[in-house]
Amino acid sequence: GTLGARNDVRCMSIEKKLGIKASPTAVMQYGEADGAVGYLVGEENQGLSIMFGMMNHARFAVGLQGLSVAERGYQQAVDYAQNRVQGTPLDCSPGASIAHHPDVLRLLSVMRAEIEAMRGLTVIGGAALDLARHGPDEDKAKLDERASLLIPVIKGWLTERAVTLTSDAVQVHGGMGFIEETGAAQHYRDSRILPIYEGTTAIQANDLVFRKTLRDGGASVRALLSEMEADLTGLNQKLAKPMRRALAITHQTLDFLCGTANDPRRSAVSSVDWLMMLGWLCGGWVMARSGHVVAAGKAQGFSQSFLDAKRVTADIYLQQCLPELEKLARVITSGGDAVLAMDPEWLTRH
Template sequence: MSYTAPIKDMLFVMKDLAGLDDVAALPGFEDATSETAQAVLDEAAKLCGEVLAPLNVEGDRNPSSWKDGVVSASPGFKDAFRQFAEGGWQGVQHPTEYEGQGLPKLIGTPCVEMLNASNLSFALCPLLTDGAIEALLTAGTEEQKQRYVPKLISGEWTGTMNLTEPQAGSDLALVRTRAEPQGDGTYRVFGTKIFITWGEHDMADNIVHLVLARLLDAPEGVKGISLFIVPKFMIDDDGTLGARNDVHCVSIEHKLGIKASPTAVLQFGDHGGAIGYLVGEENRGLEYMFIMMNAARFAVGMQGIGIADRAYQKAVAYAKERVQSRPVDGTAKQPVTIIHHPDVRRMLASMRALTEGARALAYVAAAHCDIAHRHADEAVRTEHQAIYEYLVPVVKGWSTEMSIDVASLGVQVHGGMGFIEETGAAQFYRDARILTIYEGTTAIQANDLIGRKTLRDGGAIAKKLLADVAQTVEALAAHQGAAFASMREQLANGHRALGAAVDYVLANAKSDPNAVFAGSVPYLKLAGVVLCGWQMARALLAAEANEASDPSFYSAKMATARFYAEHVLPQAGAFEASIVSAKGGEGVLALAEDQF
């Protein structure tokens, strides 16, 4: 099997780090026991390992294709999507009243990871549908929810997010697509949207496009954007599909990776106007879009973790099989499998440590999201929501940045074979490259982390997290051995570095925004390195406590935590220097535009 879901690690993180029991104690989540979690993960692993993973290479070799406005998914994808839909997988985290399974995000998240690990291109379709569902649940009328959400959850229809235009990528203030009211409560939408993932395809009966557009009299900039539903096929009152709407796919992109996933250019209104339905209030589109973007950003972080794990699994398999060179310590006279060479071991351990650290932080974030939604006490909900929101850009930015490095290491472990497309390692390197770009580049995440997540509350949440990290540093002191010693030293250092960066951001953002934002990505990466390291430290503590119950698994976790401490956490100092000592801006901005 080309992908085996790491269920043991997933359940360990869910239970011992993310507090599955606490989540299961929340109102409405009573069924979310560890038994349920195990059962759901086992089933998801089956679908992903047996059906979706084998299609991953197939989709790369036979990308989705466009002809006369019709997009055909890669061979096998339509059938796989049917199996996915029939298994109820689109609805894992969505409410039971709209035919979802109503499970916590903490259980949905490992399923999302598996889906992406097995087939990134495929997984994008449900990812976007999730976003559409979130937006409708947040801002739609009850009638809209009833009309669209159950069909999206059943997989009869899929959803898209239509933000980008040729002149409006990161900057949605530049959106030009316009919507004209028809007097009957509907609108006609005109414009061009690009980079629309799964914007057209043949895997489902209908596609529900959620589209950002501007009313004629709307204010300029982001405060004049509204959100519209534009279905591919019109829907009769009894729910049957009617006429084709005036939205057409005029081409799909030729991309570096995720080739099975069609990236569409959609033309709205070339034949009289695409019928659209306003979601929520006029001019509040961006706000609603941010809700679905937060969900989508977290999911893209999971894409990074998924593909990193897949690349790791492939590299391990190759390293255990490929025989080359005698060991450097002279313990064998014959060539050995390359996993015996220290540098190959270092590469595999890096891949593993980065992936496990990012997984732990992401699942912990998911649990905060669950508490934020379901806890009985509003103050608790508010605090956990704020923690979740701080963590989203870190999960998105850090997990995707590290996934490119991990996929690249995966190629390197394969040596020359890694560069040959048939081997398959190169696909992960190509596929992963989009992850730091879409749903907001790493710089956009970093700006969000600074602006909305650190400055807005005066650093309150950042400092709360730092205090939690400090507690873990304390807890490590009570334990013996090299792993604990390294982790304590390096996590303490990381804590100090992150604290210094937060203080620097707070102190200088107003007076010297360029300097602070020049250090934004280093700040995000520093937060990623330290907060994932914090989770690895918590994992180390939990693993020691549990060790007797499964010595091989827990000793591996302890070794991985030590590796993280010794080989990943030391980067914290370099990021700190980039932000604080360097007073970012000056050095970064010293070159004038014409000197580049």
């Protein structure tokens, strides 16, 4: 073909950003001179539903970005910690790396556990998205409902955690984490956009609490919780007990939230905490199942050290990460009274 007339669309500037500097963000100007020509994408009057379809996938993909940058930060932190020698870790010989200091070990192993939980949830969400489209017809409606419930959790929880996890990766590096040479700081900067674009965490949380939780009186969430409960059958107590406790607390919190349905400010003030709570819970679900596969001897053909690492990682998640849910439940069931009593005008009163 040949070049047609130039459309009146101009790139006015490239923004300077905190991170993702390899991905240019531009200020575009449309139609300032002659009027820009727009082209219809898809059928007339179908724009909103096409956009929602696109947004579901985009939100899932940003959650996946969170997982990916957290994994990269983790890999770099482990590599650094296994080679850096500083002080003699308790019960070790001189020359042992900082990975043997109990607190460095805590940082790294909690990172590993969370990332594994995040990955498992991504697989569950991705499978629901795929099967809702390509699976058996009789399952499609249920899977579509499951995918749309999980997407705000995947987008919100994974990206919020990515910011903390990449920060922890900087921490493991000590001072070298703050120095650009190691590359740890770049992951931290790059992760900061993830809870913002494709809808901030608060926007995901509004979607989760109003459209996916309250609109059906909590039915979709209860269906998810029942599936989690069913998956606990046959699990040993070490895996099942923390999940049973977390599920009971989540049921109580869900009932409380459903009771705020006529008072939207109350539902909204708890929405991000509710999103994060479901994130931690889904992570526990994934990790308890993973621990069970190993404990029940169902994983064949793997080395013993791989299986031991899997077992311990599941325990770490259930002991160190899942209790985050309990704090959030307490905050939610306080009703947010203290925050709602704050007048925005008072924010500048000192």
